[in-house]
Amino acid sequence: MADPLLALKEVGHSFGGLSVLRSVTFDVPEGGIIGLIGPNGSGKTTLFNIVTGYIRPLAGTVTYRGAALGRDTIQQRGLNGLVRTFQTPQVFEQMTVLENVMVGCTKLTRTTMLQDLLRTPASRGQMREIRERAEAGCERFGLTALRDLPAASLTAGQRRILEIARAVVGEPRLLLLDEPSSGLNVQEIDDLRDWIVRLNEEGITVLLVSHDMGLMTVARTVHTLYFGEIIASGDMAAIQRDPRVREVYLGV
């Protein structure tokens, strides 16, 4: 069997003596959509922060593309195709929509900082390329009419799409989506679902955290975290039948 794209092995973490992740082990196969659910405070965001390099786990290993991530920085992980979105969309408020998307393309740059400062022909050509790529990204995600507006003026749904557009133009291999449906209306959640499926069909592997059980049906395998431990794994139908999950979510 092929190596998984991402593998977590016995990952553990605590904050000030409070254990928030305990021996978390699961794989994300290349080309898959894997879901992570769990009540508030169960450790989902902490796990994302560990995978993307915002915090270092106190125990266990995270392997990506066959190599332990170890001390790789957030930036190195990003360059290596590991890209995330946030529970509250992180957009550059004062920049336009187009400029925000351009930021997502900068990791594809090849020129040095000196070339950029001196505005050499190579640097100018590259800037043109980034702009064209970002314009295509705006077009693709239905943001063209908004592209010259400051991101601060966008609705919650538009911010969400902008964040995803910015992540996707950088050509991620593994896209981690943290509560992408929060703040969205029913139609926007439907559209988001379609986007996740489409991006996955194009080859992007997805790790999805969501409270939205409808959205979670896109995932082939869902892991349930409860107080930092995985208590059930399977497809969404199996998860919804699982007695421990029902107890945690429904108290039945």
Ligand SMILES: Nc1ncnc2c1ncn2[C@@H]1O[C@H](COP(=O)(O)OP(=O)(O)OP(=O)(O)O)[C@@H](O)[C@H]1O
């Ligand atoms: N920087 C921090 N310092 C101290 N405690 C923290 C920190 N970050 C998270 N925690 C605690 O760790 C636990 C797990 O939090 P985490 O945000 O990972 O959960 P979550 O499953 O993402 O929750 P939610 O669904 O509410 O976002 C919680 O008890 C939280 O209060």
